[in-house]
Amino acid sequence: MKRILSVFLGVLTAIGGFVDIGDLVANALAGARFGLSLVWVTMLGVVGICLFAEMSGRVAAVTRRGTFDVIRERLGPRAGLINLVASVLVTVLTFTAEIGGVALALELATSVNYLLFVPVVGFAVWLVIWRLKFSALENVFGLLGLALIVFAVALWKLGPDWSEFLHSIVAPRKPATEDLSTYLYYGVALFGAALTPYEVFFFSSGAVEERWTAKDIATSRVNVFLGFPLGGLLSVAIAGCAALVLMPQGIEVDTLGQVGLPVAVAVGKLGLAVAILGFVAATFGAALETGLSTGYSVAQYFGWQWGKFVKPRQAARFHIVVLLSLMAAIAGVLTTADPIKVTEYSIVFSAVALPLTYFPILVVANDPVYMGEHVNGRLSNVLGTLFLFIIGIVAVAAIPLMLITAAGQ
Amino acid sequence: MTDDDTFDLRLRLLDRQVVDPDGAMICKVDDVELVPADDGGYVVTALLAGPLALGPRLPGRLGRWTVALARRWADGPDPAPRRIPFERVTELGSAVVLDRTRDQLGIARLEDWVRTHVIDRIPGSRHESE
Amino acid sequence: MRASDLLGAEVHTADGGRLGVVTGLRCTSDGPSTGGLPAPRVRALQVTGRHVGAALGYQQDGQRGPWLVRALVQALHRRTALVDVGSIDRIEDGTVHLSGTPD
8 A cells, every 4th residue: 555655656746746947938838839739749758758767767776876877887988078068067057947937936926026036046945955855855846746737727627629629739730820940949949848858867866866776667667657748748738728828819928927827817816826836846846856967967977975865974075066056057047037038048958968868878778787687678779769869850950940040039 | 798707897897986885985987007917917906086097088188187187186296096906896796896985095085175164064964864 | 007098099010000999908807816806907908990800810829818719709890809918019108019010
């Protein structure tokens, strides 16, 4: 019974923890401009993250080591370093976006300017990382993130013609008023939002934090294959709400308030309040994850003691890296750059950095010296290689598309 | 590699995580010291770690800067990288296991510095996360 | 000497020809075991290069001991071969110079 409950908790946490500021912004933006014609990209992204999260979780459970630890061993210090630098830069940018997201959500709730919340949010993020136990950290914010289910409720209440709704998803038609290049650009953004690099580092390092062994692979699979797709459905709900409410009015999304507007329309003020709770939980949770991920990556590359499973004074360099990246993220938000724009850049650059993250995982997951009998099966390899190919195309196309469309104008 | 008793040093030893008897992480094998042996070949006499060991393995300018910076940080005119004699190694598996802890080896100067000057000054550093 | 001095180093034959680059260090576990675990002993350099195929004859010449035969079987790649460490004449400026001449 206890086992079932803990698996259930794991799945719920995975659902609630799936969405971050990138998903919120990208899905709302895409829904408002392109209706449901880009939902297929989100679904493709969800399949991808499921595939690679399963792989990286399995690698961590079997080798008892984090991703970057093994990347350096397998690819050598040079390739590992390039990987590390690129990943840290993208993750810190994402961290900046997440902190901005928490501040924006608090502004939405209180009408106090978001910049004033930034130092408070920063301190809270640090304090939670410093003191809260890893599993508590995951569970609390994962469960609170379930508040975003209100978007599914709103979608239900908006009562569209369901057959038409589903038809638009499976047979996507780009709106005639939009260029193909803009359509593709938003596709890249959605893909980058679903497949963020930090997710993989966090998931695998988290597996080591929670002392997973090969016996936990089955549980991890349930979390991933049940939790992530359901979390992905929340992303689709966000896009669907935007498509039904914002698109007909020609409202484009440039604020977090507009992301939540459909919920206010369909469910009322209480619904909006729940949505804001969901925004805060999702972005704060993601801020914790990105902060920890920078620490994990750097410490694992250099071989330093890392993790929350030891006293902070035993992993001093790890905690300093987390603190430094937090300071960089806070500074980034305080430049008053529009957090929504920062979010867009972070997901596009995530798309560019994806091959660096996923290729090594595929390599290690296939290596019998590390994995023993838990090496990739045929299905994982076929899908993994296919996705690597897709990821490669997206990574190459991302920057040119961003330049051509002037970041989606 | 499994059905004969030879192995590639690069795959089995270099860049491996070094841990203490309890599994706590110490460092990476950033390089390895080799000494010509009278009875043939070069014998591994020590594991080397730290920027002075990793620096030369990084490409071009980055490598040179790392070494230069590490030299400034260290004391003495001709600093050497952190050295762990091979006698300390008890196991060469997925990680390299030693018979001493990090503090007993006395090799993590950056860690000690950060711990003393920053981390220990923040309340709660000695507690396990609650 | 460090492993990094050997890895990546260019390998030249005695007459100055470039054989390739050191891409691996083949070891046996029969070094002195003062600490309980026998230290690895580097026996051969794994050299990769375009001209290595032609030099296979040379390094078969330097065969010594059964372990090398077994290891050779593994180095089937045409562009990669093992060079016994005993054939090293000197190491200068990041280049390994071998003694003896290829067949």
